[in-house]
Amino acid sequence: MALSRARIAETALALVDRDGLEALSMRKLGADLGVEGMAIYRYFPNKAALLAGIVEILLAELVIPPPSDVPWQRVFRELSHAYRALLLRHPHAIPLLATLPLSDPATARAAGAVMAQLRAAGFDAPSALKTLATITSYVVGVAQWEVGTAPFRAERNGEPFPLPPDADPYLVELAPQLAEDDCEETFEFGLDVIVRGLETRS
Amino acid sequence: MALSRARIAETALALVDRDGLEALSMRKLGADLGVEGMAIYRYFPNKAALLAGIVEILLAELVIPPPSDVPWQRVFRELSHAYRALLLRHPHAIPLLATLPLSDPATARAAGAVMAQLRAAGFDAPSALKTLATITSYVVGVAQWEVGTAPFRAERNGEPFPLPPDADPYLVELAPQLAEDDCEETFEFGLDVIVRGLETRS
DNA sequence: ACCGTTAGTTTACACCGTAAACCCGTCAGG
DNA sequence: CCTGACGGGTTTACGGTGTAAACTAACGGT
Known part of the structure; x- marks a missing residue:
């Protein structure tokens, strides 16, 4: 070919x-x-x-719908989930998306589309930009956290994570919590936090 | 030597x-x-x-004080700022800190210390973990965003960022906003959002 | 039939991480 | 004092990397 x-x-x-x-x-x-x-x-x-x-x-996998009159919270959540899903579909490529120079055309287009959404939802330009920064930061950051802690959640049929015998005491305390952490739920937790925070913005 | x-x-x-x-x-x-x-x-x-x-x-540069009885919002803000300052002091090293495997002893110690702080502030173990994930994700993400958009803010004595003539229209709209964006303020914006969101947690 | 362009190959160079052998100064025991 | 072991640093070597430059083979237009 x-x-x-x-x-x-x-x-x-x-x-x-x-x-x-x-x-x-x-x-x-x-x-x-x-x-x-x-x-x-x-x-x-x-x-x-x-x-x-x-x-x-x-980024082409990420379809960003044109602005409509659905409440911004909904749009915000859906975009976040779509981006998150994209990252999790390509975990090895996350570093590539983590440091996106906006001068890259593909990045600029995606960012612009989201900005348009937020503007349509009533955000003024500066807050829309800050919100965009906040949300992408959060979504990317959480994806990185997730792959970083993945070993603790790997299928181990009941056995706990095999810590080295000289492991830090903090870590032995942390490990079981990480193991039973539901990432989807954690993501939702932070997303709720951010949405609620945005709702009460002055 | x-x-x-x-x-x-x-x-x-x-x-x-x-x-x-x-x-x-x-x-x-x-x-x-x-x-x-x-x-x-x-x-x-x-x-x-x-x-x-x-x-x-x-991570040794990051001194995490032992739990005390200061309000958690204050602790939360101070830790975030300290971590952010650390990242900005070593921008080239951010990728190293972005994907921290918790199995690394140094990382585990830092994470454990923050968890102790949050626990002392009244968070139960699962929410403390989720909160830790949220905040580190946000701080790291924002630092990455910041270095990624740095070119737009570089000292150019009045001249706008030299966009290529075939630049994406979204980008030409975005560029001036990026140029006049105060990163510290944007960071504070998101931090406020998260703190307010955490305050209203159920 | 020729020529220029295009698509892919070959060769080459400097640099990378690292395994293995080596070389030499210091120090311990006889 | 001699000797031998050893630890710290060097040398050499191998396979891999990104990429510049020269080369080759096919093809379309005149």
């Missing part, structure tokens, strides 16, 4: 999803494409551009 | 602060230490351990 920007970026994303971000190298990607690594440089000037291409197709 | 774990980790952090995380390589670090790169392996088994060492001294 012929090469193309789209096919390269998609196989790259598949590779990252499968083997992690570290495993993405030009040569390995070339191998997955059935081609020599250097061929990719005909379509992307360097690896950074390739990563930007991945971000682009990731 | 003789080598030691502490000196190596500190020079590594200095190197990261100066030249960025990407620039940290065993050989360059060796050069900064006046020694051959391989010498570091006498003190750290591999690069991951070295990074963990950096995290350790970073």
Whole structure:
């Protein structure tokens, strides 16, 4: 099959999803494409551009509906959930989305669409921006927290997490709580906190 | 000067602060230490351990006072500010702190200390954990947002951010707002939102 | 039939993490 | 004092990385 920007970026994303971000190298990607690594440089000037291409197709998965007259709380919740779902669908790519330079066109478009939503819901421009910062920060942060604590929740059929014998006493206290923590619920907890906080904004 | 774990980790952090995380390589670090790169392996088994060492001294900068009877809102705000200040003091190291595996001893200790604070303030264990997740997520997320949008705020003596001529229309609308955004204020905005949300928790 | 463009390959270079062998100064025991 | 072990640092080496440059093979238009 012929090469193309789209096919390269998609196989790259598949590779990252499968083997992690570290495993993405030009040569390995070339191998997955059935081609020599250097061929990719005909379509992307360097690896950074390739990563930007991945971000682009990731953000394309995120459909942001045009402004309507549904209450902003609802919109806010739905967007947060959609973004969260996107991140959890591609956990290995989270670092890519965590540091999104807004100068990237794909990012700018997504941010702009959300801003439009918030503006339509009655936020003035500065608060809309602050709200956007708050929510993306929260969603990304929580996704990172979640993958960071994932080992404690891994299926272990009843056995507790195998802590090293010299583990910090704080950690042995923390571990069981982490193990039984329902991430979805924790996310909802923080989301409620933020929405309630926004409702009472002055 | 003789080598030691502490000196190596500190020079590594200095190197990261100066030249960025990407620039940290065993050989360059060796050069900064006046020694051959391989010498570091006498003190750290591999690069991951070295990074963990950096995290350790970073978190050591964060002094978490023992529980007292000051209102939790105050404690919460102070801890958030302290963590934020730490992140901004070492912007290049943020990715290191963004994905903190709690199994790391230094991380566990810090998390445990904050949990103790929250517990003392009357949170039950599950909500304390959820609150910890919420706040660290928010603080880390906002720091990442901040460095990501930093170019728009860079000192440009009056000139607006030089957007490429084919920039996304959303971006050209966004850019001036970003430029005049006061990050400290935005942070405070979100922090208020979260504190108010926590106050009205059921 | 030729020529230019395009798509992909080959080769090369500097750098990376790290395993293994080595080299040398210090110190302990005979 | 000699010797031998050892710890800290060096050298060399290997496989992997991103990417610049030169090369090659196919194809479309004149």
